Amino acid sequence: MLELRLGLRTKVILISSFLLILPWLGYKYVWEMEKLLRQGQEQTLIGTTRAVATALNERPKLFDRQASFLQSVEKGRDLYAYELHNPIQLDGKLRDWVEYDNKMMVYGRDHVQFSRRPYTANSISFKHMVGKYQGYLYAVFAVKDKQPVMRRVGTKQVDRSDHIVIAMTTSDGDFQRYVISPYEDGWVNAFQISEKDADSMQSDTQRSNTDPTSIASAPVVTESNIQGYWRTTEQGYNLELRIPLALLGSKLGFAFYDVNNERDREIDTIIGTSNTSHLNRLGTILIPSPDIDNILKGMGHTSSRIWIIDRHQRVLAQTGDIQESNGVWSTSIKYGEEADSWWTHFEKTFLHPLYYKFLISEPVDFVDSQQDAAYLKGVHISQALQGRGYSHWRLSGDSNAMILAAAYPIWLGNNVMGAVVAEESTSGIQTLRNRALEKLFNVILAIIAIGTITLFLFASNISSRIRLLRDEAEQAIDSQGRIKKTISPTNGTDEIGDLSRSLAAMVGRLGQYNHYLENLSSRLSHELRTPVAVVRSSIENLSMQNQDEDSQRYIARAHDGIHRLSTILSNMTEATRIEQSLQGAEKEYFPFNELVTGCMQGYQMAYPAQSFNVKVPDSAIMINGAPDYLAQLLDKLIANAEDFSRNQNPIEVTLERHNNEARLVVSNQGPPLPENMADQLLNSMVSVRTQDKQTKPHLGLGLFIARLISEYHLGSIRLRNRDDNKGVEAILLLPLS
The missing domain is CATH 3.30.565.10 (Histidine kinase-like ATPase, C-terminal domain)
Structure with a gap:
């Protein structure tokens, strides 16, 4: 079995590797600090929503034109005007509406108000949305109609062809209706359906109940402020409209009257956003409030994206960009001073790439699915509309970032009229955390490097002294156990110095004892040769005398003993003689x-x-x-x-x-x-x-x-x-x- 041998320096390096626990402890500490920063960001964001909501509380005029007093809203009937990024060119080609295609709604079977025959998928349908840009309301209609029928040239009747009826309330609450019935493709204007008096309105209403295809018997007047463009397509026709916001109140509806037979020109189908014949059946229009926008701007620049929503979770106003909403922590990062030195250059060139590759995650761009949203959802909004402030964490649309959202209710009396929603990303905290980790790792790396080098040098000094003592000990005694040289004692005051002096003294005493043993055989042989010679001569003298048989036997045995003793003495000195003679x-x-x-x-x-x-x-x-x-x-x-x-x-x-x-x-x-x-x-x-x-x-x-x-x-x-x-x-x- 192979035994693993570890030197002293290796052991010290292994022991010093426990210093790597320091980065882990520092890393955990910074993460705990990040949790505290996130909690602080939650409290700060809730405070922001509370401050904005306080500025909007008990101000009914901000909501009376926003259809926010409705108990419920119906998608498709109650319209929402999206904020448009660019002006719309009225040409019927719909190129300016491509980026808003996901916001368009399809009107089909569920929105039919009248049909002479059973409605099928081949009957009239349309896609529609409305948007706001610089004082105008823009509406787009992509109509699918297999047989478009245009108005006859020269006729004054506007209800004997394909046409659209626009019904709305004015800013004063008056009910107005307009019709667009073109002769051909191109620029169109609306005709206002003027009512003679209340009686005629009543009779018209009664006729409408009897014949819903009749819009009015009163004469029509051109309304030059409502403009548009009608273009026939392979599927039917497109219609783009522009209406001044000054004409609009809180209600608006559109209805298409479809004629399929050019001879009798009877209305086959009426399909629209809502019933345009009656004020009380007309749908609403929600236009983001400029008054609320002005209040948000008056709150000053914030580091959050702020939404104002009504009780139906529809957006009334919005300010800020979530990509730039890093929270209050971004301020210290943005305006922090950065030294320009060789160390800063070394950090950016060598250390930071290592940190961000293995240890730190850098903030990345993310996609926000709620950009330009018309409706907001979430547990924080549900809690706010129930009268409680609440904060909520959510992932961005691409899961690359965490977004903190907080909501606070807007009160009107004892009723909640809406909520203020503020959102921030954690990029500011993440960047602040990264800065802290960078400094932490720099300090810990320096500590580990200095500590490891110091321990390595200390271990190298100890191991070199021990190796020197080992080499002297091995050279002091040869393979036969003879002392060849002494050990030089050191003057060190530590344990290794004590060991060196002890071994030196021990080898010195062994050397003296070894020298005694080496010379023992020669001294013994020298001392024994004289008595052996005396004994041999005495025995030889005895053997010359006449002895009986027993005496002769004993003298022979004595001769044999003396001979063996001489052989032993010769062998004892032989090795010494050879060793000495080899030298010459x-x-x-x-x-x-x-x-x-x-x-x-x-x-x-x-x-x-x-x-x-x-x-x-x-x-x-x-x-x-x-x-x-x-x-x-x-x-x-x-x-x-x-x-x-x-x-x-x-x-x-x-x-x-x-x-x-x-x-x-x-x-x-x-x-x-x-x-x-x-x-x-x-x-x-x-x-x-x-x-x-x-x-x-x-x-x-x-x-x-x-x-x-x-x-x-x-x-x-x-x-x-x-x-x-x-x-x-x-x-x-x-x-x-």
Whole structure:
């Protein structure tokens, strides 16, 4: 299992990564601040609607011409004049009405007031809307009629062809009706249907109840202020009208009278916005109030879009643009000072792109579905029309922005006549939040960078001191455990300094003890040689005298003991002598293969009971070394192999070139090496011989001497079990010259 090692600097960097919690905490804090700002924006917007509503309270004249006193309104019957952005060119081509196509209403079966025959989809129908622009009311009609019938040239009858009846109340409340019945396509004017007196109006009304196709028997008078353009199309005809707002009161209706037979010219169908024959059945017209507009303008410039609606949720006035309605928070952003410095340039060039790509969302343009709306809906409006101020959050039409809307009721006595609706986007708060996040991230980034660099440098200083102490500790003791050099204590006052001084003192004491042990063998051998010589001479003197058989046996055993003791003393000093003599040895270039061949011939005579298999190449294997010492190394390897070999199995000696080295392998069959003992056998005073192999004294110095000689020749020696696990291999590697 692979163990993951982490250095001190890596650990410090990982620990310092917890500083990344700071941006998250700051980010959450700014979001909480944004919530508070939104709550403040809600209260401010409700206060704005309350202030505007206060200026409109108890002012009935603002609503008496707006049809706002009606208990209910009917779509299609009660008309709404949209605010037009541009003047309308009266040409019957309807090009100026394209952008208002979604506001046009289709009048069909549900708006038929009279029909001689069953109404079908092929019968007359039309699309219609009205709009206001600079003192005029514009009306458009796109009529579908399979058989348009125009008025005969020269006739004064206006009700024997396709025509339109316009009914309205004046600003004084008088009921007026007009008819448009053209001879041909082109510019048209309306004819006013004038009533002789109240009796004639009454009789006309009675006739109308009997025959709804009859508009009036009274003469008609041209009304030059009501103008229009009639154009025949493939589907029927288009009609554009322009009526001065000064002529209009609070009621207005349009009705088309359709004639399909050019011979009898009877009215087949009457279809319109409302019944134009009776004042009490006439529909209303709501025109956005200029008086309320003036009041809104008098409130001064606001940072909100404000609507005034009546009790039927129809828009009476509107000011402001939601795209620019960022709330009061946009003021501090708009007029805030921005420093021009290298840091500002660095922020905009490098930091801000990163922030806005991964961390911050930038305000984007959005589409408002309620732009130029005629009716407003929402829970805040419903609450306001019930007499309670309320605020409400909604998504824009494309879901790119949040819009805050607040509504407050307009009172007339104890009745709610309408409501003030104010709307703002959250772009101002979002931009303010982004500015706060930019500054927050700048500060936190600086803190993290400085903190991380400081911790990294601190960890680097600590780790370098620890590595230096580790390197000194590794260099102080070699692989055999001998003290090679001391550790230099540091003057640091921290724990690492204390550790350095402790290790230095410990290595110093170990060095003294090691020196004592290294010289112990030579001192012992020196001290023991004199008593051994005295004992040997005494035994030899005793052996010259006539002794009985038992005495001779004891003297022989004493001779054997003295011999073994001398061998031990010789072995104890041999390693020291070789190590000292190696320091003054001279190297030469010689063929190592010839040295191995010659030595193996001598071993065959020295170990007559042991057989050998020798594989040495004929080509010269030149090395740079001391032949005598390499022969002694080979002696140790062969002696060790012979000690553990079974005599019936030969010892295999193989020499070959291996890369840039001479590779000598001495292999014998016998007991395998104990586990984890292969490297330890090359150390001094280590042996694994069993009791049956202790025929002569062994101190475990043979392989140790072999290792000393190999290291002197810049080579290496190692022991391992054979592949068949039936014995041991000693492998010597020496660099080629």
